[in-house]
């Protein structure tokens with residue numbers, strides 16, 4: 270297993286947790302799992318140095334707070350393992366310009382920043398992600414739906430390398446849970462929950478005061494009907510709330526629809542706000558324990574980086590050899 274998360278805005282949001290991080294925790298014991306905070310990816314858009322460093326620690330602390338256990342998985346910071354940038358160069362040279370141009374996340378982001386502020390790094394972002402995944406010979410990549418295309422291009426490039434040289438890379442599969450693959454914005458259920466949404470009211474940040482998030486659940490956009498039922502097309506807001514409830518409570522959507530029969534949307538929203546608060550309060554407490562001891566946090570990350578490098582350097586050495594680079598004497 271291999272996956273990564275950007276440290277861009279400090280606090281993770283509920284989509285990050287339900288779409289990805291929760292699966293990372295569930296998969297860490299039965300698998301050889303590598304999880305990282307992708308600071309190299311973060312600088313594809315401007316970052317303030319002090320904030321970036323701080324957000325990298327905050328991100329690692331949240332991953333531990335969510336339940337990652339360094340005894341069971343390898344948790345590290347991407348820039349601590351230089352092989353990511355090194356393999357990315359090789360992957361740059363295997364990826365077609367047209368192929369990279371078809372990445373929808375790049376198209377979305379570059380249109381938001383405008384041509385002048387769009388960096389070449391943002392364009393080659395998916396290629397660094399290819400390197401991330403292939404360095405660890407990952408079988409599966411637990412992510413949300415928005416990352417599917419990046420895992421798919423990884424498969425294409427791995428196959429290209431394997432056939433051009435000799436079989437070297439495992440072909441990875443995306444690991445995407447249907448129910449939580451795309452958590453929607455609470456104010457605009459037509460778009461995914463994301464830091465870049467226009468209104469912060471639709472975004473549930475895990476490090477916000479639980480009261481603030483409870484209020485966001487209570488004022489979530491639903492529809493003019495009042496019946497709690499699941500219909501993604503016609504009732505996207507209610508369906509999103511039902512999926513979030515189901516993920517947090519462990520009850521199926523069918524059970525929830527039966528449970529809310531004869532009740533109004535308000536009941537669903539209030540229950541969801543309570544459920545979220547019950548989960549997030551201990552998460553915040555655990556996260557702040559890790560943040561209160563940055564020396565210990567850095568030590569955990571240093572051990573993770575060492576474990577990651579042991580694997581990554583071996584893959585890179587094989588790749589360099591297969592490509593025909595002269596070994597350094």
Ligand code: TYM
Nearest residue numbers: 272273274275284285288289401412413450451452461462
């Ligand atoms: P990032 O930092 O944008 O998001 C981290 C994870 O959260 C998932 N996610 C969501 N899932 C469900 N609903 C949502 N609304 C939602 N929003 C975000 C994302 O799908 C992701 O799994 N490019 C990656 C980071 C990365 C990576 C990798 C991932 C770098 N290298 C290698 C996997 C493997 C990204 O920007 O994720």
